[in-house]
Amino acid sequence: AQKVTQAQTEISVVEKEDVTLDCVYETRDTTYYLFWYKQPPSGELVFLIRRNSFDEQNEISGRYSWNFQKSTSSFNFTITASQVVDSAVYFCALSDLERTGNQFYFGTGTSLTVIP
């Protein structure tokens, strides 16, 4: 069965520190997609990144970077030089088309607080 685990419930860091949010997933499919979303206090989920299972290259976008490792079924998210605006809940998600159509399976989220 598909499952996403975000073991870190809450994280607090001081501004300018680096922080890594962990995501571990389970799936039996060979083709799947991984996502990260940000949920600010307003509530709307904001899409950050999409990765397919055949592309293990790490990706960097400004202060954000993602490390995808199929060997450990992990898709971790690092924020470099954190800022107060990064404070939010972050969700990791998995989807597949083979088994259930395009369903999205979300982790329970990691609440990040950046202290000024």
Added chain:
Amino acid sequence: DGGITQSPKYLFRKEGQNVTLSCEQNLNHDAMYWYRQDPGQGLRLIYYSQIVNDFQKGDIAEGYSVSREKKESFPLTVTSAQKNPTAFYLCASSEGSNEAFFGQGTRLTVV
């Protein structure tokens, strides 16, 4: 602007009352979803629809109903059978294997 519109933003329901949450998208996406979010928890799937006039139950469909008569609309009715409806409800849509786009959510409170 293309996107997903949920209304109302806040909704209050009396005990034993049915209420309907609206979700409209102009992204021309085939798939639409309803999720429920409780404090400190992740998103749980209520219903999803991959095509007009078809929908499937998610993990927590009991006490909810949906319809998909038009591609752009996927309303969710919270029935009186849902014993604990107070939550934040999020609607989303997607196309193919691409990411889901979310609305701003509806916060439902039982009074």
